[in-house]
Amino acid sequence: MKGAPTDQKWHVPATEDSPHEGGFRAEIDVTVERGGPRYGELIEQVRTFMDKVRYANPTPELVDEIISDLQEFNAKLDTVLVDEWTSPSGTRIDLPARGNITLPPYEVVDGGEHGVTATVEFRPFHLGGNGVAHGGHVATAFDDLGGMAAALNVHGICRTAYLTVNYRSLTPLSTPLMLRTWVERRDDRKLFVKGTLHDGERLCADLDALFIALRRGQA
Numbered sequence: 356m357k358g359a360p361t362d363q364k365w366h367v368p369a370t371e372d373s374p375h376e377g378g379f380r381a382e383i384d385v386t387v388e389r390g391g392p393r394y395g396e397l398i399e400q401v402r403t404f405m406d407k408v409r410y411a412n413p414t415p416e417l418v419d420e421i422i423s424d425l426q427e428f429n430a431k432l433d434t435v436l437v438d439e440w441t442s443p444s445g446t447r448i449d450l451p452a453r454g455n456i457t458l459p460p461y462e463v464v465d466g467g468e469h470g471v472t473a474t475v476e477f478r479p480f481h482l483g484g485n486g487v488a489h490g491g492h493v494a495t496a497f498d499d500l501g502g503m504a505a506a507l508n509v510h511g512i513c514r515t516a517y518l519t520v521n522y523r524s525l526t527p528l529s530t531p532l533m534l535r536t537w538v539e540r541r542d543d544r545k546l547f548v549k550g551t552l553h554d555g556e557r558l559c560a561d562l563d564a565l566f567i568a569l570r571r572g573q574a
């Protein structure tokens with residue numbers, strides 16, 4: 356397992372022509388093929404680029420050079436743009452964080468109705484200050500993996516109603532951390548989700564969140 360469990364069933368049927376229901380698709384697209392076999396390497400190169408941009412102090416000449424290289428890359432991608440539902444990003448369950456560059460890269464170790472266990476490693480570009488992770492990135496990891504625990508519990512898409520993160524100690528960068536999320540209580544469409552983030556035995560942060568299972572067709 357990397358970005359998500361592979362064997363889940365989703366209860367909301369997709370229509371034949373347009374499986375897009377409300378704000379989310381009725382059926383989650385899961386793929387291991389979109390973007391080709393090296394799509395994960397592309398995402399990794401983008402992350403590495405962001406790491407380097409975060410810490411580099413380039414000369415004006417190098418900035419000029421990199422801008423023109425990036426303009427070429429962007430022009431290439433302009434020729435293959437698709438909508439959010441058909442992009443590989445977020446659907447490639449064989450890749451860390453489902454190939455979504457905006458998420459801290461995590462790998463799901465175990466996932467199901469009982470909850471999700473994942474390893475997550477905040478990158479150098481996730482820096483908040485003083486060499487540790489930005490709290491917003493910690494919340495992002497909790498949101499996605501808390502949302503996954505809720506989704507796997509109800510076999511359907513859920514949306515965050517509130518998300519409280521308690522920052523208990525500093526969260527290191529470039530270190531494999533253990534993130535766990537689980538549904539502590541369900542009340543109809545309301546899923547009360549808890550979570551923890553550990554560096555070894557040390558608790559870095561914990562989560563208290565409410566996710567709402569979306570009604571069919573809900574925007």
Ligand SMILES: CCCCCCCCCCCCCC(=O)SCCNC(=O)CCNC(=O)[C@H](O)C(C)(C)COP(=O)(O)OP(=O)(O)OC[C@H]1O[C@@H](n2cnc3c(N)ncnc32)[C@H](O)[C@@H]1OP(=O)(O)O
Binds near residue numbers: 544
């Ligand atoms: C195999 C592949 C796996 C892939 C896995 C994919 C994982 C992806 C994970 C991605 C994860 C990313 C996820 C994201 O980032 S989702 C993006 C961030 N979230 C949003 O933008 C949400 C914006 N808000 C809304 O859309 C609506 O307000 C929602 C949908 C949340 C509820 O509006 P809705 O009209 O539907 O319902 P309702 O208003 O009748 O409320 C229903 C019940 O809930 C209670 N309530 C509501 N709000 C709150 C609150 N703040 N505190 C306490 N209680 C609250 C409410 O009182 C009521 O209770 P009751 O009266 O019934 O008792």
